[in-house]
Amino acid sequence: MTKNTPEIVPESKEKYRDILSSGQLKDLFSRTISYLRVSLTDQCNLRCIYCSPKEVTEKLDCKELLSYEELLRVIDIAVQLGIRKVRLTGGEPLVRRNVISFIRRLASMSDLHDIRLTTNGVMLVRMAEELYEAGIRKLNISLDTLKRQRFRQITGVDCFDQVWQGIERVQAVGFSPIKLNIVALKGINDDEFVDFAGLALSHRLQVRFIEFMPIGRATIENREKYISVDEIKEKISVLGDLEEVTTFRVDGPARVYTLTDKNGTSGRIGFISPISHKFCETCNRLRLTSDGKLRSCLLSDMQTDLKQILRSGGSDDDVKAVLLKTIMDKPKGHTILEKDGVSCVGQMSRIGG
Numbered sequence: 608m609t610k611n612t613p614e615i616v617p618e619s620k621e622k623y624r625d626i627l628s629s630g631q632l633k634d635l636f637s638r639t640i641s642y643l644r645v646s647l648t649d650q651c652n653l654r655c656i657y658c659s660p661k662e663v664t665e666k667l668d669c670k671e672l673l674s675y676e677e678l679l680r681v682i683d684i685a686v687q688l689g690i691r692k693v694r695l696t697g698g699e700p701l702v703r704r705n706v707i708s709f710i711r712r713l714a715s716m717s718d719l720h721d722i723r724l725t726t727n728g729v730m731l732v733r734m735a736e737e738l739y740e741a742g743i744r745k746l747n748i749s750l751d752t753l754k755r756q757r758f759r760q761i762t763g764v765d766c767f768d769q770v771w772q773g774i775e776r777v778q779a780v781g782f783s784p785i786k787l788n789i790v791a792l793k794g795i796n797d798d799e800f801v802d803f804a805g806l807a808l809s810h811r812l813q814v815r816f817i818e819f820m821p822i823g824r825a826t827i828e829n830r831e832k833y834i835s836v837d838e839i840k841e842k843i844s845v846l847g848d849l850e851e852v853t854t855f856r857v858d859g860p861a862r863v864y865t866l867t868d869k870n871g872t873s874g875r876i877g878f879i880s881p882i883s884h885k886f887c888e889t890c891n892r893l894r895l896t897s898d899g900k901l902r903s904c905l906l907s908d909m910q911t912d913l914k915q916i917l918r919s920g921g922s923d924d925d926v927k928a929v930l931l932k933t934i935m936d937k938p939k940g941h942t943i944l945e946k947d948g949v950s951c952v953g954q955m956s957r958i959g960g
């Protein structure tokens with residue numbers, strides 16, 4: 608469902624006042640909304656089996672993407688309202704032209720001190736230094752296998768070595784934290800969970816396992832590949848003890864554990880379980896899609912066309928109204944399981960994973 612500019616009727620003005628009253632953005636379920644995820648492009652240099660449908664899907668024309676000026680304007684307004692953390696994602700954010708100068712401008716925005724990036728790592732060997740210099744310090748790198756041949760099968764591209772070199776490069780440059788995100792896929796990489804968990808012990812990496820989510824057409828073909836975090840924990844427990852870190856600062860949706868092996872070596876493992884253990888009650892996110900739609904939930908197709916508002920002369924107050932209305936409409940929780948297996952139709956690359 609796409610909605611037009613929300614009309615600010617007096618009754619909603621009252622509700623907006625509630626949302627803003629504490630100096631923070633609080634939704635109707637008392638969640639503080641402070642985090643905006645931005646999909647810079649739906650283009651990607653990989654074609655992962657679970658993210659890109661088999662048939663070729665149309666990519667957005669660059670005129671359909673929000674321009675960097677438009678993005679900076681929306682982010683600036685969001686920061687004025689109380690957003691404190693921005694993650695750049697996609698598609699693959701690093702394939703968008705002039706991304707480094709955009710990040711530099713974003714990093715110079717006062718009151719925005721936390722800019723993060725999610726990448727498949729393919730371009731990191733080349734871009735690590737300039738990314739760091741532009742202002743990124745915190746990286747999530749997606750990697751679903753440690754086997755070169757399997758990497759090609761999953762992503763369609765033979766560049767495992769390049770990604771691994773990218774990981775080594777960002778470690779050398781000094782990014783921290785560096786989190787390695789693995790989507791758990793039954794029959795595809797479930798024989799590697801122990802090897803991945805071992806990286807948390809042997810390298811300075813936080814390893815995070817993510818449950819496969821039913822989003823977009825590619826997931827319909829892959830639904831039987833879902834595997835729960837409980838099964839993952841069971842598999843990696845052969846390495847040692849897993850103890851939940853209760854003192855750890857809230858780390859988004861991940862539940863963080865310390866893994867300690869029999870020699871006393873320890874490392875951090877995160878588990879993200881949107882399906883088996885919903886974490887909606889702590890969700891603090893909004894999402895801006897690459898074609899300029901604002902969403903409050905990854906797993907709901909409800910969104911507002913912000914680009915249309917920006918390009919039809921909308922004022923900053925109009926943009927604020929959309930942000931506030933989106934927060935007001937943020938669902939209490941996703942209903943993907945109640946929908947009897949009907950996944951949301953939005954494409955992950957457009958929405959921003």
Ligand code: SAM
Nearest residue numbers: 658697698699725726727749788819820955960
């Ligand atoms: N290209 C970047 C990357 O690979 O990290 C950013 C975009 S990608 C869509 C972001 C993350 O979403 C990746 O870690 C990817 O594995 C994950 N992802 C994509 N489809 C998913 C799905 N159906 N369920 C769970 N995670 C998914």
